[in-house]
Amino acid sequence: xxxxxxxxxxxxxxxxxxxxxxxxxxxxxxxxxxxxxxxxxxxxxxxxxxxxxxxxxxxxxxxxxxxxxxxxxxxxxxxxxxxxxxxxxxxxxxxxxxxxxxxxxxxxxxxxxxxxxxxxxxxxxxx
Numbered sequence: 001x002x003x004x005x006x007x008x009x010x011x012x013x014x015x016x017x018x019x020x021x022x023x024x025x026x027x028x029x030x031x032x033x034x035x036x037x038x039x040x041x042x043x044x045x046x047x048x049x050x051x052x053x054x055x056x057x058x059x060x061x062x063x064x065x066x067x068x069x070x071x072x073x074x075x076x077x078x079x080x081x082x083x084x085x086x087x088x089x090x091x092x093x094x095x096x097x098x099x100x101x102x103x104x105x106x107x108x109x110x111x112x113x114x115x116x117x118x119x120x121x122x123x124x125x126x127x
Contacts, residue, residue, distance in 0.1 A: 001107050006079045007072050009109055010102045014081065017065050020057040025050040029109040036112070039119045041126035059126055063087030063094045070097075078103045092125050 009028045016024050025033070035047045035056065043056035065087035073080040080101045087094040099115040116122055 001104060003072075003074045003079070005107065006074070006102065006104060007081075009104070009107075010072075010079055010081055010100070011069070013102070013109055013112070014067050014069075014083075014100065016053075016057045017060045017067050017085070020054055020061050022050040022054055025053050025057075029053075030105055033109055034111045035114070037114050037122070038116055039122050041122040043126045044122070060085075060087075060094075063089045063092070063125075065094060094125050096121060 012024060012028050015021075029050070032049055033053065035053050037044045037047075037056065043059050047053045047056050065085055068084040068086075069081055070084055071082040073082065078101060080099050083098050083100055085094060085096050085098065097117040101113045101115060102109055103111040103113075
């Protein structure tokens with residue numbers, strides 16, 4: 001799969017952070033996709049499959065998140081998107097830099113590992 005196709009799939013997946021939609025996840029990923037978050041926040045751990053992925057996606061979307069892609073970085077079999085995510089829910093402010101590291105099987109996302117710049121902030125934001 002070309003780097004452009006990988007980037008398009010990753011961008012499509014990232015759209016669920018603002019507008020959670022299980023059909024979008026199903027359209028770009030394998031049935032047993034895993035999405036991981038470090039830490040002990042409510043969204044931490046491994047979410048599996050489209051239904052599992054909707055839980056952290058809805059939590060993130062509740063902040064009216066704005067996902068800014070700073071860079072795409074390509075590997076032999078994957079793609080990393082360097083992001084700046086911002087948003088607000090009540091008095092909790094989301095402002096984080098992260099790397100979203102996508103792995104692919106064929107023309108589908110098989111795994112997304114989220115690397116955080118501030119793990120302790122995630123626990124405060126997503127208590």
